[in-house]
Amino acid sequence: xxxxxxxxxxxxxxxxxxxxxxxxxxxxxxxxxxxxxxxxxxxxxxxxxxxxxxxxxxxxxxxxxxxxxxxxxxxxxxxxxxxxxxxxxxxxxxxxxxxxxxxxxxxxxxxxxxxxxxxxxxxxxxxxxxxxxxxxxxxxxxxxxxxxxxxxxxxxxxxxxxxxxxxxxxxxxxxxxxxxxxxxxxxxxxxxxxxxxxxxxxxxxxxxxxxxxxxxxxxxxxxxxxxxxxxxxxx
Amino acid sequence: xxxxxxxxxxxxxxxxxxxxxxxxxxxxxxxxxxxxxxxxxxxxxxxxxxxxxxxxxxxxxxxxxxxxxxxxxxxxxxxxxxxxxxxxxxxxxxxxxxxxxxxxxxxxxxxxxxxxxxxxxxxxxxxxxxxxxxxxxxxxxxxxxxxxxxxxxxxxxxxxxxxxxxxxxxxxxxxxxxxxxxxxxxxxxxxxxxxxxxxxxxxxxxxxxxxxxxxxxxxxxxxxxxxxxxxxxxxxxxxxxxxxxxxxxxxxxxxxxxxxxxxxxxxxxxxxxxxxxxxxxxxxxxxxxxxxxxxxxxxxxxxxxxxxxxxxxxxxxxxxxxxxxxxxxxxxxxxxxxxxxxxxxxxxxxxxxxxxxxxxxxxxxxxxxxxxxxxxxxxxxxxxxxxxxxxxxxxxxxxxxxxxxxxxxxxxxxxxxxxxxxxxxxxxxxxxxxxxxxxxxxxxxxxxxxxxxxxxxxxxxxxxxxxxxxxxxxxxxxxxxxxxxxxxxxxxxxxxxxxx
Numbered sequence: 001x002x003x004x005x006x007x008x009x010x011x012x013x014x015x016x017x018x019x020x021x022x023x024x025x026x027x028x029x030x031x032x033x034x035x036x037x038x039x040x041x042x043x044x045x046x047x048x049x050x051x052x053x054x055x056x057x058x059x060x061x062x063x064x065x066x067x068x069x070x071x072x073x074x075x076x077x078x079x080x081x082x083x084x085x086x087x088x089x090x091x092x093x094x095x096x097x098x099x100x101x102x103x104x105x106x107x108x109x110x111x112x113x114x115x116x117x118x119x120x121x122x123x124x125x126x127x128x129x130x131x132x133x134x135x136x137x138x139x140x141x142x143x144x145x146x147x148x149x150x151x152x153x154x155x156x157x158x159x160x161x162x163x164x165x166x167x168x169x170x171x172x173x174x175x176x177x178x179x180x181x182x183x184x185x186x187x188x189x190x191x192x193x194x195x196x197x198x199x200x201x202x203x204x205x206x207x208x209x210x211x212x213x214x215x216x217x218x219x220x221x222x223x224x225x226x227x228x229x230x231x232x233x234x235x
Numbered sequence: 236x237x238x239x240x241x242x243x244x245x246x247x248x249x250x251x252x253x254x255x256x257x258x259x260x261x262x263x264x265x266x267x268x269x270x271x272x273x274x275x276x277x278x279x280x281x282x283x284x285x286x287x288x289x290x291x292x293x294x295x296x297x298x299x300x301x302x303x304x305x306x307x308x309x310x311x312x313x314x315x316x317x318x319x320x321x322x323x324x325x326x327x328x329x330x331x332x333x334x335x336x337x338x339x340x341x342x343x344x345x346x347x348x349x350x351x352x353x354x355x356x357x358x359x360x361x362x363x364x365x366x367x368x369x370x371x372x373x374x375x376x377x378x379x380x381x382x383x384x385x386x387x388x389x390x391x392x393x394x395x396x397x398x399x400x401x402x403x404x405x406x407x408x409x410x411x412x413x414x415x416x417x418x419x420x421x422x423x424x425x426x427x428x429x430x431x432x433x434x435x436x437x438x439x440x441x442x443x444x445x446x447x448x449x450x451x452x453x454x455x456x457x458x459x460x461x462x463x464x465x466x467x468x469x470x471x472x473x474x475x476x477x478x479x480x481x482x483x484x485x486x487x488x489x490x491x492x493x494x495x496x497x498x499x500x501x502x503x504x505x506x507x508x509x510x511x512x513x514x515x516x517x518x519x520x521x522x523x524x525x526x527x528x529x530x531x532x533x534x535x536x537x538x539x540x541x542x543x544x545x546x547x548x549x550x551x552x553x554x555x556x557x558x559x560x561x562x563x564x565x566x567x568x569x570x571x572x573x574x575x576x577x578x579x580x581x582x583x584x585x586x587x588x589x590x591x592x593x594x595x596x597x598x599x600x601x602x603x604x605x606x607x608x609x610x611x612x613x614x615x616x617x618x619x620x621x622x623x624x625x626x627x628x629x630x631x632x633x634x635x636x637x638x639x640x641x642x643x644x645x646x647x648x649x650x651x652x653x654x655x656x657x658x659x660x661x662x663x664x665x666x667x668x669x670x671x672x673x674x675x676x677x678x679x680x681x682x683x684x685x686x687x688x689x690x691x692x693x694x695x696x697x698x699x700x701x702x703x704x705x706x707x708x709x710x711x712x713x714x715x716x717x718x719x720x721x722x723x724x725x726x727x728x729x730x731x732x733x734x735x
Binding site for chain 1: 295306310375405407423450461496499507522543671676677683
């Protein structure tokens with residue numbers, strides 16, 4: 001093999017082969033996933049009972065029609081959550097937090113309360129950026145929207161150590177403004193309740209910026225707490 | 236038409252017939268002097284910047300209040316700046332310095348029109364600077380290894396192609412009949428990178444696919460930039476330098492052939508092991524695991540070939556800075572790849588996935604293997620380009636001991652810490668019929684502090700080596716005039732037979 005064209009063909013083929021085999025094939029398999037109701041109906045309109053991902057049929061996409069007048073999942077995000085996703089990305093949150101629940105028996109995701117079923121491709125179809133993550137320096141966030149309140153999220157973002165003193169998460173207080181309470185208009189409706197350890201002076205209040213509000217709406221939207229035809233709870 | 240043929244003629248080095256090989260090699264060296272020095276200086280500056288970013292990021296993992304409450308320096312950003320500075324700043328610039336020169340030498344063709352190479356180099360570094368600036372200022376894209384914002388990446392992609400062209404031209408008009416394995420690796424790497432980068436830029440940044448296909452494309456790319464860019468160039472350097480410095484031929488031509496094609500075939504399927512347990516079809520994960528295990532073939536073949544060439548020449552190797560670094564890199568290539576194959580097995584992956592073990596593994600690969608081989612190659616190349624020897628053997632020794640000890644310790648610390656982290660995360664116990672975690676999340680986090688401090692300390696040791704390396708390079712470049720008249724290379728230990 002001494003000729004440039006022949007070597008070139010080999011080089012081209014190996015890359016094209018893996019792209020076709022992995023990227024294109026998966027795109028064909030998963031690219032047209034649509035939101036679904038928790039169960040499906042067959043051609044006669046009967047509900048298909050629990051079409052599970054099981055070991056012998058793991059990769060089968062479920063065929064059937066959505067049940068009429070039932071909510072479909074995953075839910076579309078609000079505009080604020082969409083913007084919050086970009087804040088999550090540009091602050092690099094995904095380097096320490098994953099967003100995927102592994103199946104029961106593989107790791108301890110269920111037992112730590114990170115989810116009550118395995119994450120599946122359909123959960124991510126609306127996401128402009130899919131940040132599955134590869135590190136768990138902090139806990140998984142696939143269902144973080146079901147675990148905490150909006151106020152908790154703001155207080156935790158402002159100074160994580162004021163809630164968990166052992167936490168190594170960086171504080172994101174630069175997303176908040178500390179300002180004197182307006183003498184004429186009174187306290188702002190947006191202000192969040194400060195914790196004692198923040199040392200906020202008397203007569204001041206902590207206001208989340210738009211980015212902080214968006215980030216929290218995004219976190220509150222992270223919720224896979226619904227069943228899908230291909231994946232029921234406790235799997 | 237006439238201008239067309241003039242250009243073709245001017246890049247065709249065949250019009251310089253009948254030069255002896257050595258004279259031709261010096262000509263290649265001379266033709267690459269300016270671009271290689273430009274790339275090298277950029278690479279070293281990025282190496283220092285990347286080390287600084289790394290130190291800040293590493294300290295922040297155990298001291299979250301370090302460096303204050305500054306948005307641009309928050310962990311997620313500074314860590315990403317570190318990765319991009321090292322991969323695109325240091326690693327790729329070092330390759331751009333060494334690879335065209337190596338290809339020119341192997342093909343016996345001087346690199347012509349280096350002004351274009353220089354222009355590509357300047358634009359490349361502007362692109363990376365804008366990209367990393369964009370990451371720090373808040374335009375980071377949420378795709379690992381591709382965080383540079385869309386206003387920087389086209390410049391980077393075009394520069395990849397513009398540099399690659401010179402490698403391909405050198406090969407096309409080669410003067411030597413024989414093709415050496417290094418040429419295959421270089422040629423392939425310079426085809427693969429621009430393609431790979433362009434495909435993923437389109438699929439992930441400009442017209443992003445939605446859903447988990449994005450994650451899959453992400454890891455197809457991120458693993459391939461290791462496997463199809465850093466790895467082949469480092470192997471090409473090792474295949475060239477080891478026989479060259481030791482003065483003996485490579486052990487087996489046929490083994491190197493098997494090694495090349497099995498790497499080309501298996502490596503670009505392996506990236507799926509980053510998604511084990513994730514929301515993807517099981518067949519994708521299985522394909523990635525199979526390919527990861529199959530990587531044992533190219534790795535063992537290359538290991539046999541390199542080892543059999545070095546065996547019996549350890550004294551000479553120890554005296555040469557080039558061989559010290561390159562053999563260290565080659566040994567670590569074998570180790571990191573075999574470990575990587577094992578880590579792709581589902582049972583092992585369950586423990587190491589999502590932990591610092593992976594961070595240790597990536598430093599094992601990108602640093603202990605790739606970077607150490609690039610250091611060795613630069614120790615070989617620069618004296619030949621400048622016609623002058625390395626000014627200080629002491630600085631080379633500091634560089635060697637700090638980086639070799641530093642990275643070895645870092646990989647060990649992170650592997651142990653990561654293994655414990657995974658074990659604590661996953662450990663379950665039966666309490667009154669229900670499975671509950673043995674360790675609270677707080678315990679998992681607190682146990683890591685010790686190892687994360689260890690990472691900072693070993694990282695600082697490595698940085699000492701980088702500073703020594705940078706001083707030596709700038710000292711060498713600042714000496715004016717041509718040859719300093721020395722005929723002996725800078726050696727790190729005395730050879731028994733000093734006449735060598």
